[in-house]
Amino acid sequence: MMKKRGGTGSLLVGDIGGTRTRLSLYDALGKRLLLEAVLPSREHGSFEEIARSFLGSADHPPPSVAVLGVAGPIRDGVATVTNLSWKLDEGKLARSLSLDCVVLANDLAVAARGCLHLPADVVVPLGEGRPKAKGNHMAVIAAGTGLGEALLVWDGSKHLVLPTEGGHTDFAAQGAIEAELCAFLSKRFPEHVSYERVLSGNGLGALYDFFVARGARETKANERRLEEGDRNATIAELGLSGASRPAAKAVDLFASIYGAEAGNLALKLLGLGGVFVAGNIARHIVLARREQFLAGFRKKGRFSGLMAQIPVVVVTDPLVGVRGALAIAKDLVADGEAPPARPKRASPRKRSSR
Known part of the structure; x- marks a missing residue:
């Protein structure tokens, strides 16, 4: 189990794509934004490089948990970005960045989780009506550097987020x-x-x-x-x-x-x-x-x-993936369920992405 730091640790959340990497740093409870940036992915040789640059740009409590949406296949805690040369490993990232826990998640699954937390003013209906979440399945699709798809499956009480390689x-x-x-x-x-x-x-x-x-x-x-x-x-x-x-x-x-x-x-x-x-x-x-x-x-x-x-x-919110990553990070901290990162760890959140 993750050791809680009495509010001294912060939460690093992000959305890693082939073109852009969006990173945000929040306080330990995920309520106050401390730092955010949109960085060009291809101008950096690795995620560690981009993360150190981001975290070193201002004074803040060091992060203890990181949840990162990745546009690429993820297996046993290891991810490759489909349209980028980066390779990410949960255990190696945790050690390199001195974090208690790192979770790599499908980028569209993270975005799908973010869609459950959107304010009305960033949702534009194309026809009549808005999504009817309770009691219904929903889907998320996003074309960008690649094409991502994810599912929001209603299990009777809540939505389960399922990544795909559709x-x-x-x-x-x-x-x-x-x-x-x-x-x-x-x-x-x-x-x-x-x-x-x-x-x-x-x-x-x-x-x-x-x-x-x-x-x-x-x-x-x-x-x-x-x-x-x-x-x-x-x-x-x-x-x-x-x-x-x-x-x-x-x-x-x-x-x-x-x-x-x-x-x-x-x-x-x-x-x-x-x-x-x-x-x-x-x-x-x-x-x-x-x-x-x-x-x-x-x-x-x-x-x-x-x-x-x-x-x-x-x-219309470009930070929908960051919203989803933050929701996952807050769940981990609130439940005390974020374990110390290990080199290989399977998770239902982590499958493949675009």
């Missing part, structure tokens, strides 16, 4: 255009075309390339813009503004396929309580193309009527 399931083309897209992507990724190959930052870039290959013309000015800075972000900007024909087509198809996969997730879970759509892409493309998203979500043949009754909302 983003790596086979891409299922609907209609002639998507069949062409699948063939196009099969040449680029001959080993496997997953939903993440479409529904991610790089996936948006691939959709743009597909429409250019089909003959959608681009202006010289836009071509120059695409050579500068973040190409995928520029495609989103050009597509949403209508300044680029292939980018606009890419954004529209992206929203439709995103909605279809969110609907697949809801159907498999029978998530009648609702679907939370999180991540930076949701805050931009999904809100701007809600009609295409909802059309894809609801287009399920004989079950289209049922799908129209499921609430779908966009989470």
Whole structure:
């Protein structure tokens, strides 16, 4: 069992992604924010490096517990970040950072836990209604550097958070255009075309390339813009503004396929309580193309009527994963159940992620 430090230890919580790492430090009870930062993941060689930089930036009580959402597979307390070269080990992190306990958790499972603690002003309904949590299953999906999916399963008294690797399931083309897209992507990724190959930052870039290959013309000015800075972000900007024909087509198809996969997730879970759509892409493309998203979500043949009754909302809070990690950390401390970290430890919270 974890030894309680009489309120002297703090709680380190975070959300580790392929592009950004969001870290927050709270007091021992998890009630007062002491420090927070959003740091570029790829500019650091390891999580230990980024954590030391963060913790050394101000005076504060040293953390005793860390709960970290990780965008990558986790097995026996060891995680690799799918779109990053980092490897994290609970036991090694605890020793390196002098912590009593480290918990590595699926990033979307952590975000899903955070969705249970969201204020109303960071939830934007795409259609009618808001999630109906009590008594219902719900789902969480988030496209970003990768595609993450998680489940909130109602057990009769509370929600159990279940991580998945749904983003790596086979891409299922609907209609002639998507069949062409699948063939196009099969040449680029001959080993496997997953939903993440479409529904991610790089996936948006691939959709743009597909429409250019089909003959959608681009202006010289836009071509120059695409050579500068973040190409995928520029495609989103050009597509949403209508300044680029292939980018606009890419954004529209992206929203439709995103909605279809969110609907697949809801159907498999029978998530009648609702679907939370999180991540930076949701805050931009999904809100701007809600009609295409909802059309894809609801287009399920004989079950289209049922799908129209499921609430779908966009989470605009970029710190939803940090909220979930904090909730887990507070539970560990309140229950006194956080054991000293060991090199290998299995946990129902820790499976795989994107």
